[in-house]
Amino acid sequence: MSPVLGLDPGSRRTGYGVIEKRRGAPHFLACGVIGPDVRAPLPERLGVIYREVRAVMRQWEPAEVAIESSFVHRNIRSALVLGQARGAALAAVMGETRQPRVVEYSPRQVKLSMTAFGGAEKAQVQKMVALILRLGEPPAEDAADALAVALCHLFRDRNPGMVAAGGGP
Numbered sequence: 001m002s003p004v005l006g007l008d009p010g011s012r013r014t015g016y017g018v019i020e021k022r023r024g025a026p027h028f029l030a031c032g033v034i035g036p037d038v039r040a041p042l043p044e045r046l047g048v049i050y051r052e053v054r055a056v057m058r059q060w061e062p063a064e065v066a067i068e069s070s071f072v073h074r075n076i077r078s079a080l081v082l083g084q085a086r087g088a089a090l091a092a093v094m095g096e097t098r099q100p101r102v103v104e105y106s107p108r109q110v111k112l113s114m115t116a117f118g119g120a121e122k123a124q125v126q127k128m129v130a131l132i133l134r135l136g137e138p139p140a141e142d143a144a145d146a147l148a149v150a151l152c153h154l155f156r157d158r159n160p161g162m163v164a165a166g167g168g169p
Contacts, residue, residue, distance in 0.1 A: 002063040003029055005056065005093075005100070006150025008142055009067065011085040012038050014049050015142030018060045019133070019150045026154050028133040029060065031143040042081065046088040053092035062100050065093050066153035068145065069104040105152050110145070113152040 008015035017031040036048035067089065070082055093102060108118040114128045122145070126138035129147045138144055 003060045004150045004153055005060060005062040005065045006146040006148070006153065007053070007065065007067040007089050007093075008145035008149060009049070009082070009086045009089045010142065011042065011045055011049075011081045012036070013142045014053070014085060014089060015140070015144070015146035016053065016056050017139075017143055017147030017150050018056070018062065019147065019154065021154055026133060026151055028135060028147070030056075031139050031147055032056075033140050033142045042084065046084055049085055049088040050092045053089045054095060057093060057096050057100075061098065064101045064103065064153065066103050066105060066149045067093075068110060068149050069106050103153055105149055110148050110152045113155045114148050 003018050003020045006015075006017040006019070012035070014034040015031070016034065018029040019026050020029060021027070034049055034052040036045035038045075040048075067086065070079065070086060090102065093100060105113075111120040111125060112118040114120065114125045114132075117124075122141055125148050126141060126144040129135070129144045129151065130138040132151060133147065139147060
C-alpha cells in the first residue's frame with residue numbers, strides 16, 4: 001500500500017505524519033512539525049506551510065491525504081487564520097502532478113478512532129499514537145495529531161461505523 005499523509009494544519013504549527021499499512025497493521029514512516037516564525041506576517045507563514053507540505057508530498061508521494069477539518073471557533077479571526085493555513089496545505093497537496101485522494105475528519109472523529117472517546121485530551125491521543133505505531137516515545141503534539149488523523153483514515157476501513165459516529169467537533 002502506498003503511504004498515507006496525515007495533516008493537522010495550523011498557522012503557527014502544522015503537523016504531518018506519514019504511515020502505511022503493512023501486513024494489515026499501521027507502520028510509521030515519518031512525522032514532523034512545520035513551524036514558521038510566529039513573528040512573521042501571515043502570508044509568509046502560509047508560504048512556509050505551502051513549501052514544506054509540498055516537500056513532504058514529493059518525498060513520500062502519498063496516494064491519500066487525511067486532513068483534520070476545521071471546527072467552529074468562538075474567535076472568528078482564529079477560524080479565518082486556520083482556514084487559510086488549511087488552504088495553504090491543501091493547495092500544496094493538490095498542486096502535485098499526481099493528485100492524491102483527500103479525506104477530511106473532524107477532531108472528534110480522530111479522537112474517537114484513537115481512544116474510543118470523542119472528547120479525549122491531546123495527551124491521551126499522543127500516548128495511543130505511540131502505542132499503536134510502536135514508537136518509543138510519543139511524538140510532538142502536532143505531529144501526533146497528524147499521525148492520529150492518518151491512523152483514523154486507515155482505521156475507517158476496519159470499522160467505518162466507529163469513525164463515522166464521531167462526526168462534528
